[in-house]
Structures are given as C-alpha cells and as structure tokens.
Amino acid sequence: MTAESVQEPRSAAQCAAVPSAVLDGPVSHAISRVSRLHRIAAGRVLRDLGLHPGQEFLMMHLWDSGAVRQSELIKAVGLDPSTVTKMLQRLELSGHVRRRPDPSDRRASLVEATDASCGLLVEVRRAWGELERQTLDGLDAAERAELARLLGKVEATLCTEVARGAGAECDAAAYKSPGDC
Numbered sequence: 001m002t003a004e005s006v007q008e009p010r011s012a013a014q015c016a017a018v019p020s021a022v023l024d025g026p027v028s029h030a031i032s033r034v035s036r037l038h039r040i041a042a043g044r045v046l047r048d049l050g051l052h053p054g055q056e057f058l059m060m061h062l063w064d065s066g067a068v069r070q071s072e073l074i075k076a077v078g079l080d081p082s083t084v085t086k087m088l089q090r091l092e093l094s095g096h097v098r099r100r101p102d103p104s105d106r107r108a109s110l111v112e113a114t115d116a117s118c119g120l121l122v123e124v125r126r127a128w129g130e131l132e133r134q135t136l137d138g139l140d141a142a143e144r145a146e147l148a149r150l151l152g153k154v155e156a157t158l159c160t161e162v163a164r165g166a167g168a169e170c171d172a173a174a175y176k177s178p179g180d181c
Helices: 024-046 054-067 070-077 081-093 115-136 141-166
Strands: 095-102 104-114
Touching: 024 115, 054 070, 054 081, 054 095, 054 104, 054 115, 070 081, 070 104, 081 095
Parallel strands: none
Antiparallel strands: 095 104
C-alpha cells in the first residue's frame, strides 16, 4: 500500500498539481507546506496579543533566561541580527522588553522582559495551546505522540546537518518551561 492510497481526501484547493521539481522530495514539500500554514495560523492567534510570528520566541527566551546580551539573544533564536533588532524595537515600543547597556561591557546591550510582559506570558501560553489544538485537531493521542516523536527525529537529523555545514547551533528550538514572572 502506498502513502497516496492512505491519505485523507483533499479539497479542491489542496489538489493543485505537485510541481515536478518536488517529485524526489514529497516529504520535504509537505513539511514546507505545513510550515507555511502553521505560521499563518500562529499569526492569527498572536495577532490579538499584538505580536508577530517569531516575537513570541524572543519573549520565551527572555522569560526563561532573564537579561541577556542582544548578541546572545540573536544566537539563541537563530535569526538574522537585523530581524532581531527590528523585533526588539517593536517589543520595546509595546513595553514588553527593555534594553540597557551591559554593566560589564558598555558596548554591549542587555535585553530583558519587562514586568509588564508577565501578563503576556500567560496569553502566549494560551495562544500556543490554541495553536496546538488547531494543528492537531484531527489526530488522536497516539498519533500526536508519534508525530512529536517523528518530528523530533527529523529535527535532530537536520540540526546535525546544519551544524556540519555552517557551524550553526540548533538550540533555538529548545525552550525550557517558562520561568517565574
């Protein structure tokens, strides 16, 4: 039995022809499509909080780690420095973060979550719970566990490849549970 024969029926919008260039990479193509749709769904649940997708990852890191150098934050979230700078500017304007000179090195900046952002932590957790519900709605508990297990294996493999090729780190996806706010 092939994968195609066990797939759920797809809507007309989903049945667009698969580009011939992805015929040797159907799983990669599926991951790409799912990632795009997941980001759109994340944007919808975060919009009401005044956040753009990705900003919650910065906040998660700050809630867990406390004040960190901006350069460390950039490394932790694995984004381009200019992207992080723009995110921080928006989060600072909204009162969720503050930047200050690092007392041990005045050339460096420390970034920290504000006390006012503690309420946002609760809302981000709620939003991520809603996103999880939307994402996994059609799966039973065993399927959810299996999907998490398989995605973990895929992530570990990709992290190894990324680290081998560019020396990049894969810590950005590994967040601890939220700290005290």
